[in-house]
Amino acid sequence: MRDVAVVAYGLTKFGKHGGSVVDLLSEAGYRALQDATSSVSEVDALLVGNMSSGEFEGRSGIANAVVSELALEPAFASKVENTSGSGGAAFLLGWSGVASGFYDLVLVMGGEVMTVVSREEATDIIASLTHPVEYAQGISLPGYAGLMARAYQHRYDAPREAMAHVAVKNHYNGARNPNAQFQKEITLEKALESPMIADPLRLYDFCPITDGAAAVLLCPYEAADSYTEKPVLVRGVAGATDTHVVHEREDLTAMRAVRVAAERAYAMGGLGPEQVDVAEVHDMATILEIVQTEELGFFRRGEGWKAAMEGATSLEGLKPVNTSGGLKAKGHPLGATGVAQVAEVTAQLQGRAGARQVSASKGLACNVAGFGNSAIITLLEAGE
Amino acid sequence: MRVARCRGCRRLTYPAHFVCDDCGSRDFDSLEVSEGTLLTYTVLHVPPSGVVSPLRIGIVEFEGGVRALGQLAEPIEVGAKVRAEWTVVREVEGRRYEGFRFRPA
Numbered sequence: 236m237r238d239v240a241v242v243a244y245g246l247t248k249f250g251k252h253g254g255s256v257v258d259l260l261s262e263a264g265y266r267a268l269q270d271a272t273s274s275v276s277e278v279d280a281l282l283v284g285n286m287s288s289g290e291f292e293g294r295s296g297i298a299n300a301v302v303s304e305l306a307l308e309p310a311f312a313s314k315v316e317n318t319s320g321s322g323g324a325a326f327l328l329g330w331s332g333v334a335s336g337f338y339d340l341v342l343v344m345g346g347e348v349m350t351v352v353s354r355e356e357a358t359d360i361i362a363s364l365t366h367p368v369e370y371a372q373g374i375s376l377p378g379y380a381g382l383m384a385r386a387y388q389h390r391y392d393a394p395r396e397a398m399a400h401v402a403v404k405n406h407y408n409g410a411r412n413p414n415a416q417f418q419k420e421i422t423l424e425k426a427l428e429s430p431m432i433a434d435p436l437r438l439y440d441f442c443p444i445t446d447g448a449a450a451v452l453l454c455p456y457e458a459a460d461s462y463t464e465k466p467v468l469v470r471g472v473a474g475a476t477d478t479h480v481v482h483e484r485e486d487l488t489a490m491r492a493v494r495v496a497a498e499r500a501y502a503m504g505g506l507g508p509e510q511v512d513v514a515e516v517h518d519m520a521t522i523l524e525i526v527q528t529e530e531l532g533f534f535r536r537g538e539g540w541k542a543a544m545e546g547a548t549s550l551e552g553l554k555p556v557n558t559s560g561g562l563k564a565k566g567h568p569l570g571a572t573g574v575a576q577v578a579e580v581t582a583q584l585q586g587r588a589g590a591r592q593v594s595a596s597k598g599l600a601c602n603v604a605g606f607g608n609s610a611i612i613t614l615l616e617a618g619e
Numbered sequence: 620m621r622v623a624r625c626r627g628c629r630r631l632t633y634p635a636h637f638v639c640d641d642c643g644s645r646d647f648d649s650l651e652v653s654e655g656t657l658l659t660y661t662v663l664h665v666p667p668s669g670v671v672s673p674l675r676i677g678i679v680e681f682e683g684g685v686r687a688l689g690q691l692a693e694p695i696e697v698g699a700k701v702r703a704e705w706t707v708v709r710e711v712e713g714r715r716y717e718g719f720r721f722r723p724a
Binding site: 359 | 632634658659660663665666667668669674676677686687689690697709716717718719
């Protein structure tokens with residue numbers, strides 16, 4: 236296996252764009268290619284993470300559409316679908332192509348256009364990933380988060396405010412990210428008084444419905460100099476799965492796919508959680524950020540809520556989490572998220588994160604598919 | 620209200636899987652369950668179409684450790700004993716979905 240580098244990235248602003256995901260992907264891909272220090276007119280492959288272009292906007296074949304918009308034919312192009320983990324899955328496959336020597340230059344992208352349907356329709360499109368016996372009950376992804384939040388509070392005696400702290404922190408970070416959907420700080424009171432959605436979770440515990448796209452360019456580490464002065468090395472990348480039926484999970488306050496994927500990625504990189512300086516995690520709901528910081532080994536099980544309340548995950552904390560604003564404030568265009576997380580960690584490691592910059596030489600991205608059905612963990616390190 | 624029981628290793632699951640999680644067998648029979656304990660619940664204030672609003676959903680553990688996600692007919696607290704019934708839980712455009720609904724035991 237060869238070492239692989241992330242050498243460039245590009246993002247659209249996240250928010251309400253409408254139109255087609257093909258346009259957003261083309262924009263993000265173009266920006267990533269422009270971000271490279273030398274002109275890139277051909278790539279070996281273009282992989283597009285996307286969940287539901289068919290359901291949201293009636294479009295299929297989007298990877299072939301984008302390769303054509305960017306005049307990158309005859310590169311191989313394909314969509315990669317793994318629900319909200321589509322972007323991370325596309326990154327893992329792109330990495331494996333370069334690491335194996337099969338490809339030398341891969342453009343990994345992710346994107347989704349969601350605001351063209353109502354919030355209720357979007358929630359139902361996403362709920363189609365659930366097991367039919369749970370879907371039949373009227374469950375949704377926010378519903379699962381409500382079930383987990385209550386179980387977590389019950390088991391660990393965690394106060395409701397702990398989750399609101401995650402929302403306040405991520406809005407603070409989002410206000411320092413020009414690409415974030417929400418660029419407004421909020422107060423704890425506002426989060427705690429927002430409308431109830433999935434008791435005990437309220438509106439401000441959840442990510443919004445978002446349009447957006449992201450792209451990163453991958454090449455062998457030894458060739459990275461051709462594209463950037465600040466290559467970022469992929470130290471580890473791994474995926475893992477958990478039961479499709481959520482009620483069958485052994486522990487309703489845990490995310491086994493995240494834990495196992497992280498163990499695999501740490502083993503691959505020869506790193507431990509204590510060496511991670513900055514992380515992007517999948518905070519579709521605030522409780523998920525708390526649980527993931529435990530499963531990633533940043534904090535002990537049952538203590539993630541204390542870290543959230545004490546500010547350990549803030550920009551000034553020991554373990555900054557979701558410097559981009561996370562899914563909560565940056566937004567969560569399903570297929571874009573995994574790639575956008577890698578782009579944010581890359582920005583941090585390259586010292587390009589502006590007002591939200593933290594001191595970091597190693598970073599982690601945790602992209603989750605479904606309600607913890609699958610997870611993809613990526614470990615990145617600033618190159619020499 | 621039946622859950623699946625593997626004829627190979629007696630493991631209980633709901634729903635039945637393509638193969639048994641524990642022993643890989645594809646041979647299942649079923650077992651009646653009725654009473655269990657509520658492990659957690661949520662109340663959806665903006666539920667999807669075809670269900671009551673607000674919608675109470677919980678996860679119940681029956682004897683033998685098998686669990687099911689289902690609707691709560693009324694407010695029930697975590698740890699309370701519940702009785703399960705099998706009924707129509709959702710109706711969308713004439714299509715009926717059946718599943719568990721729980722009431723206090």
